[in-house]
Amino acid sequence: MTEQGEAAAPTGGITILRSDWVLPIASEPVQDGAVAVEGELIKAVGPAAEVMGAFAGAKVLDFHDSILLPGFINCHSHVEYSVFRGLIDDKNFGAWILDFIDYRSLLGEADHVASARLGASECVASGITTLADGMYFGASIDAIRDAGLRARIYQEAFGLDDHRLEEDMAALAARLDELEGMAGGLIEIGVFPHAPYTVSANHYRAIAELARERGLKIATHLAESRAESTYIKSGTGVLAHDLREKVGWDYISREPFGVSPVKYLQQWSVYGPDVLAVHCVNAGPRDIDILAKSDVAIAHCPKSNAKLGCGVAPLPAFLEAGIRVGFGTDSPASSNIMDIFGEMRTAIFLHRAMRQDATVLGAAECVQMATLGGARALGMEDAVGTLEPGKQADIIVVDMEFSHFTPIYDPYSSLVYGASQEDVFFKMVAGRTIYDKKVILTIDEEETRARAREVKDRLRA
Numbered sequence: 001m002t003e004q005g006e007a008a009a010p011t012g013g014i015t016i017l018r019s020d021w022v023l024p025i026a027s028e029p030v031q032d033g034a035v036a037v038e039g040e041l042i043k044a045v046g047p048a049a050e051v052m053g054a055f056a057g058a059k060v061l062d063f064h065d066s067i068l069l070p071g072f073i074n075c076h077s078h079v080e081y082s083v084f085r086g087l088i089d090d091k092n093f094g095a096w097i098l099d100f101i102d103y104r105s106l107l108g109e110a111d112h113v114a115s116a117r118l119g120a121s122e123c124v125a126s127g128i129t130t131l132a133d134g135m136y137f138g139a140s141i142d143a144i145r146d147a148g149l150r151a152r153i154y155q156e157a158f159g160l161d162d163h164r165l166e167e168d169m170a171a172l173a174a175r176l177d178e179l180e181g182m183a184g185g186l187i188e189i190g191v192f193p194h195a196p197y198t199v200s201a202n203h204y205r206a207i208a209e210l211a212r213e214r215g216l217k218i219a220t221h222l223a224e225s226r227a228e229s230t231y232i233k234s235g236t237g238v239l240a241h242d243l244r245e246k247v248g249w250d251y252i253s254r255e256p257f258g259v260s261p262v263k264y265l266q267q268w269s270v271y272g273p274d275v276l277a278v279h280c281v282n283a284g285p286r287d288i289d290i291l292a293k294s295d296v297a298i299a300h301c302p303k304s305n306a307k308l309g310c311g312v313a314p315l316p317a318f319l320e321a322g323i324r325v326g327f328g329t330d331s332p333a334s335s336n337i338m339d340i341f342g343e344m345r346t347a348i349f350l351h352r353a354m355r356q357d358a359t360v361l362g363a364a365e366c367v368q369m370a371t372l373g374g375a376r377a378l379g380m381e382d383a384v385g386t387l388e389p390g391k392q393a394d395i396i397v398v399d400m401e402f403s404h405f406t407p408i409y410d411p412y413s414s415l416v417y418g419a420s421q422e423d424v425f426f427k428m429v430a431g432r433t434i435y436d437k438k439v440i441l442t443i444d445e446e447e448t449r450a451r452a453r454e455v456k457d458r459l460r461a
């Protein structure tokens, strides 16, 4: 498909990527377009003749029958849980999370590393260039960095016993000291108070304060399941009883709060433009109003929410309220594969079916959400999300050389209704090619899969 040199770190010279379609996202699609890249940055975007004329003599990678666009921003993942793919497939959220806790306790440090590398390797061989990853054990950082991806990695935090508040916060602060020392390059650190049923109100408030003191962004699971709403509203249900028994959390307050999960967190000064709320399936009109007024961003994970029987988050209402929304795949423990194409397609189909209206969400709108929308949700829109001069060269090329992509009237439609991550042919992050001709150039895929299979054998035993 293309004549090109070996993958390499950014060189001093300019490289031009040419494709039959270029989607800058910030402007209309360009047929027969090109992007000039210098070092880690985009230098020019436009019609191929213009770009090639402006940089005569530059190295040209010609992808011909393809669509070139900014890499996808995956607004929610947990690459550390990739070895749980397919392990707990057909259980409702409450039962699923109880099983998940059991399996998670069986893994050791080497397993976390194997699992995180599996997830990172999957993300390289996909459309994803940026991850917002929730990490607990600490294995995601090296895995994602070795893979060559860009990420904000949020340290997950739990804490329901207010008697331990000081101790928990000191431990979190020490942990963040350590992680901030490991950050840099394409990796940024954030903080992830896990969820309203695993973090007390006082812990939430203290964690948000600590994050803001350090200038770190915050993410949290929110309003994911009916079980969570029941627990927060009335202090009952599977999260009040079974979860407490399982993890020995006798100290969990059984006091009902009488409000929705969204309203509950508002009372504890958690919200702000630096917060990413993940899921928000059970968000009513008043909740949406709270989130919009606080400028909280949302990670929409339609496949995970549907598969766990949680429901369908009201995405059209989020967008109508002006909330910043990006797509998240969630972890392979719940959604099995981290394919943003699948998330886009699932979202369009679910929301159109729910509203019995084929004008709900468009293909272009979905691709915009998967790129610039995700970048805005993470506050990274100055660096990534579109193809514009001065922005980071985070670029994917989707191979369209197949009968099922022919002909192309609208490249957005071809991507959303027809493509999958297997169709991604080439990927560059910060000007560095990490995936070429469908081969991962950064980590050893064979070895990564072999180690993941070893973990599986042990889990089975």
Ligand SMILES: [Zn+2]
Pocket: 076, 077, 078, 134, 221, 278, 330, 331
């Ligand atoms: Zn999650």
